[in-house]
Amino acid sequence: MARIDLDHIRHSYLPSPKSPSDYALKEVNLTFEDGGAYALLGSSGCGKTTLLNIISGLLTPSEGELLFDGQPVTHLSTEARNIAQVFQFPVVYDTMSVYDNLAFPLRNRGVAEKDVDAKVTEILRIIDLEGKAKRKAQGLTADEKQKISLGRGLVRSDTSAILFDEPLTVIDPHMKWVLRSQLKHLHKQFGFTMVYVTHDQTEALTFADKVVVMYGGEVVQIGTPDELFRKPQHTFVGYFIGSPGMNVLPCEVEGMTARIGGHSVPLPVGLDPKKVAKKTEVGIRPEFVKLGAAGEGLPIQVDGVEDIGRYRILRGKMEGTALNAIVAEGVSIPENPTAIFDPSQTNLYADSWLVGEEA
Amino acid sequence: MEKTINNRAWFMVLPVLFLVAFTAVIPLMTVVNYAFQDSFGNNQFFWVGTEWFTDLLSSERFHDALVRNLIFSFSILAIEIPLGIGIALCMPKKGWGVPVCLVLMALPLLVPWNVVGTIWQVFGRADIGLLGYFLNSIGINYNYTQDPVAAWATVIVMDVWHWTSLVVLLCYAGLVSIPEAYYQAARIDGASRWAVFRFIQLPKMHSVLLIAVLLRFMDSFMIYTEPFVVTGGGPGNSTTFLSIDLVKMAIGQFDLGPAAAMSLVYFLIILLFSWVFYTVMNNAGGEKQQYAGEE
Secondary structure: OOOEEEEEEEEOOOOOOOOHHHOOEEEEEEEEOOOOEEEEEOOOOOOHHHHHHHHHOOOOOOEEEEEEOOEEOOOOOHHHHOEEEEOOOOOOOOOOEHHHHHHHHHHHOOOOHHHHHHHHHHHHHHOOOHHHOOOEHHHOOHHHHHHHHHHHHHOOOOOOEEEEEOOOOOOOHHHHHHHHHHHHHHHHHHOOEEEEEEOOHHHHHHHOOEEEEEEOOEEEEEEOHHHHHHOOOEHHHHHHOOOOOOEEEEOEEEOOEEEEOOEEEEOOOOOOOOOOOOOEEEEEOHHHEEEEOOOOOEEOEEEEEEEOOOEEEEEEEEOOEEEEEEEEOOOOOOOOOEEEEOHHHOEEEEOOEEOOOOO | OOOOOOOOHHHHHHHHHHHHHHHHHHHHHHHHHHHOEEEEOOOEEEEOOOHHHHHHHOOHHHHHHHHHHHHHHHHHHHHHHHHHHHHHHHOOOOOOHHHHHHHHHHHHHHOOHHHHHHHHHHHOOOOOOHHHHHHHHOOOOOOOOOOHHHHHHHHHHHHHHHHHHHHHHHHHHHHHOOOHHHHHHHHHOOOOHHHHHHHHHHHHHHHHHHHHHHHHHHHHHOOOHHHHHHOOOOOOOOOOOHHHHHHHHHHHOOOHHHHHHHHHHHHHHHHHHHHHHHHHHHHHOOOOOOOHHHO
16 A cells, blocks of 8 residues: 655647647646545546556656655556556456456466465455356456456555546446445455546545546646535536536626626625736535525526425526526525525635635 | 237248249259259259269268368468467557558458469469479479479468458457457556467457358368369369369269269258357357447
């Protein structure tokens, strides 16, 4: 097990990248602490798989240094890094039995057959496939195959970290919960460093201690689920996390007030007058938008209300920009409703980045 | 949902049935008919029972041709299959090399059989052929019209030249369908090059290899045109394969009865071997590949 540091890692798939847009990974400085459970979250093409492949050594970064426990490993081969990776589609060796699949990484490394047997038997018990040890891997279900992929990582005692590349994509929904909780349990038991790539926010938030949100080849925020929810550092984070995502409304800032159309909204922070921003926006979670009667807040044009059981989502527009509000059960929606923003939960964004409280 | 039963559907099959009847079933029945009769001029036929079959099965001429044909088929399989796999493994997976290689590989397959024969016939001639002249000039006595070994070598090399591409293309199709993640996983598991081949590439090529072996066996067992053009079955009878012998018997000697009996036995032998190959290879690979849906 090890701590993983990424130091000024940049990567481009082009031979001679020039502009920043040529880079699939713009510049990443990250530390995965030993034994931590991390999720890399982002939409497709944001560079999360690239980042993962750099850690596992399937890709060599164009620039920057990768360290395991302080030792540079940037140019070490995959085999020499003691990394395990579980892929999106289960990779099993079809013609081998489940047992041989698990023994494969050990046998390749010349481990004595007696030790192989002890280790494989242990892993079979852990991943709950003891009954199928002698079966060929070919006929198994997707979740069993994915467990074998994971098992091949666990079987090596020297594994520094286990990387997961959207491992639950092909798993049935009801098995996803089972596998995820087994994985969490294994993580607690073994304490390996775990990096989990996903584009599913629920998966990321329930699974990881810390979530790394990536957008356009950059890391936009690293934080606990709570931090991502309350203080999204970037409008993308606000938009990507939460269901529905954060409302982002273009505004003009005057001191501690934001002006949206002809209406004022109080802000917890002001914009540094020295700072020049091309674009300023107010961000507020639908959870913190309260509805008031006409005249109490900002007028909204209601497009529809969705009842999703526990609460309702009011979908509407304010000054032409989409705005969602979550309305608790039993609360009536007034005619011609207006929106009242909770000032403590209102965030101000300049050029898509959060404006911090003045320290 | 209930199935609709509609017998009119059978009418749809009629045209095909008609076509197959005229092109295959009726000619085959004619052959069966001939196989049990002796024919004389003037369309006179006499029932001879199984005489042609007993004659054939005890005929040395047939045994020799059969053995020659089996040796030929197994030799070219033993060369073309490993060679085809090897070339497919060396072919590039992406970039400009892919279309270039594919076109180069497809070229021999596009040449008509008799042209292939003519090419090699000329190529191997000691007086004007590049190969023949070269071999003789470095001191190898190579003459496919006189030396059975040279004749055999020519026919086998010609077949390898003509048909290895087919095996290559089939194997290549199997190889490119392997997702990149398999190779990545193998690297992480520390697999050797041989282990990658043995446990990833070979299993994934299994079904296309089966097709390759069947096609190459059937084709080579029925080979006629190319050896006929190059050696004419000679020198002596040394490259007379079953089909050449059959044509000699049917057209050359006009022995319709024995030729018909031989055709039927010939047909059954191909069927039998193909079935054996199919069964053996399918069992060797375990259950059928069911990957299409997962990629």
